[in-house]
Amino acid sequence: MTRKRTRKRRNKGTARLKKQWVTLVTLALVACLAWFNGDYKLGDWTSIFNGSSSQGVDHTLIFPSERYPETANHIRxxxxxxxxxxxxxxxxxxEANRDLSLKGVPVKKGKDRDEWPMAMCAEGGANADIQYITPKDNRGAGSWVGNQLSTYPNGTRVKFVVE
Incomplete structure (x- = not known):
């Protein structure tokens, strides 16, 4: 009889522990969702980890991939x-961001070194992603972005969406 009682107590303890664990995980999930304040869609976990979100964004810029396909692919x-x-x-x-991002990346004849985030972004600089693309695509895209953002002051946060 003693063994049966011990097993029942052990099973009750395990069940209680599982219930507490489920409650704790549920509360943690609810807290995380509340923390993100609805700016993230359920299931869109990549935006949480790669730093992208619509939170605190002043402007959204739709980048034309058909006009500048190499730059668009690089951004993506x-x-x-x-x-x-x-x-x-x-x-x-x-200028300082460009120097940091292109340091150690050799020049290639007939190609531009495209950087993302761009040098004009506070997020740019060291550890930027660099790809070699045609000068026409890179310079056209740079000119287009510059024109689109010319009226925005420093500190403006712009979300890039590639069509």
Whole structure:
């Protein structure tokens, strides 16, 4: 009889522990969802880990992939690799960011070194993603972005969405 009682007590203890664990996990999940304050869609976990979100964004820029396909592919792949899709405009830091991001990346004849995040973004600089692309695509895209963002002051947060 003693063994049966011990087993029942053990089973009750295990069941209680499982119930407490489930409650704890549920509370943690609810707390996480509350923390993100609804800016993240349920199931869109990649945006949480790669730093992209619509939280605190001042403007959304739809980037035309049909006009600048190489640059668009670079932005997509860099964001997929974990770089932010949000650019905080910092024109004053562009030269220093460019120097940091392109350091050690050799020049190739007939190609431009495209960087993401861009040098004009506070998120740019060291550890930026660099790809070689044609000068026409890179410079056209840079000019287009510059024109689109010309009226926005430093500190403006712009989310890039590639069509």
């Amino acid at each position: 792949s860099a964001v997929k690799a974990g770089h932010s899709d949000v650019c905080t405009i910092d024109r004053d830091g562009a």
